[in-house]
Amino acid sequence: MKNQLKVPLAFNSDRVIVKPADASKDETYYCPGCGDVLVLRKGTKKIPHFAHKASDSCSNETIIHSLAKKSIAEVVDQFIRNKSASPIVKRRCSVCGDLHEQKLPQTVSAVSVERKLNTGFIADVALSSNDEVLAVIEVLVTHEVSKNKAKLIGIPFIEVSGEEILKDPMNWYPLKDYFKPFSCTRCESAKREFWHKLQEVSNSTGITLPREYYRTTTYRCWKCKKEILVFDWPGNRDRNATPNEPRPKSIQYRYSSTVKHKYWANTCPYCRQIQGNFFMFSEPDSNFFGFQSGEDTVEDYQHDMLVLAVRHDTF
Incomplete structure (x- = not known):
């Protein structure tokens, strides 16, 4: 019998990310990885969490990947609608190598998860303007973006750690940076x-x-x-x-x-x-x-x- 799978965050019925501490037992919550209904474990003795039985169709890696994509999309959407500041991309100057903070450009007007590009590649998160994809954010959990995959993307992109995004979705530390060269x-x-x-x-x-x-x-x-x-x-x-x-x-x-x-x-x-x-x-x-x-x-x-x-x- 497989052990129960702990789920750090869940989707509510509106597909909004919910923390266990903020969840109510009167609501229904869903696994970000496989869509199964979750059980809310929330009492006085244990740290609040969501759970469902582990299965071949769902894993911690799948859950982290799905949550990170959704987290990125949510903070970008808040920025687009002027409800929050821009997420910050921590980038190194291509000349001096110093680390600097770069905001998203105001030209970004839409964000989508699992967007199919003209090359056939399905991007984890796509930033667009007038339906033209400007940049892509790929989420690393277990498999990094290969050189062949990077060529297939065909537009500026960065790769970020899914676990780090869940810790702080407003600050992105690229593991790979294929955005346009940046100078401080x-x-x-x-x-x-x-x-x-x-x-x-x-x-x-x-x-x-x-x-x-x-x-x-x-x-x-x-x-x-x-x-x-x-x-x-x-x-x-x-x-x-x-x-x-x-x-x-x-x-x-x-x-x-x-x-x-x-x-x-x-x-x-x-x-x-x-x-x-x-x-x-x-x-x-x-x-x-x-x-x-x-x-x-x-x-x-x-x-x-x-x-x-x-x-x-x-x-």
């Missing part, structure tokens, strides 16, 4: 100041400031000690890829007596000396120290420039 206020501020600095150096050197492809920062020429702009680009250092046009005029195909061959190099617009890759990317006080450009995409470019902005702000 400090990093965004550093970005604005960095662009202002780059424009200053661009004006003084006469080197046009590129707005895409070229990762740009400032550097002190080893020869004349003047502040100049230097650039990196996808494939530069692993295969000395030919830089795209239009190319900043300070990037020149020059012979280096140090490496004994020609390559595409940054040069100083004042004294025309080559600014060697080894020193630019290996000196700890260089903004390019340890840096590697991402792919030739808008997203990678924007991320790389944010990284360089924060480094410039730090050094």
Whole structure:
């Protein structure tokens, strides 16, 4: 004979989540996992709880999964109807890595449980606007979202712990974060100041400031000690890829007596000396120290420039 299954929370007849302590013996309550009628155990000697017999069709994992989905949907619905504050997503800045709190956007106008997406994937919880799914929340109890499953979702999503959601449905700590990359206020501020600095150096050197492809920062020429702009680009250092046009005029195909061959190099617009890759990317006080450009995409470019902005702000 299987033991009785304790159920932490239940649905009432309106499918509203009810705690055992708030339940009445005059009402009927249902298991979130299988829908069976529950027995309310509420007395003076035992901690209040719901229960039904354990079965192959229901388990603690099933119950937690169902309750967590419903809990998320309820707090989002309260937010949409302006009856409570937004739940908070605890996210790490994609640049500095610090943990920050992010609210749901006001564009979220609907929430649904077990929503079928255009890809055929059934999302645990879907956040929508005008019937367009903006994001998905997947609940982990026993099986995490695999790489193949992540591709099938096809839209921004996070994965959260079902048990943690039941403890605190207003604060979400993603185990996997596939929302759009997030950058904190400090990093965004550093970005604005960095662009202002780059424009200053661009004006003084006469080197046009590129707005895409070229990762740009400032550097002190080893020869004349003047502040100049230097650039990196996808494939530069692993295969000395030919830089795209239009190319900043300070990037020149020059012979280096140090490496004994020609390559595409940054040069100083004042004294025309080559600014060697080894020193630019290996000196700890260089903004390019340890840096590697991402792919030739808008997203990678924007991320790389944010990284360089924060480094410039730090050094």
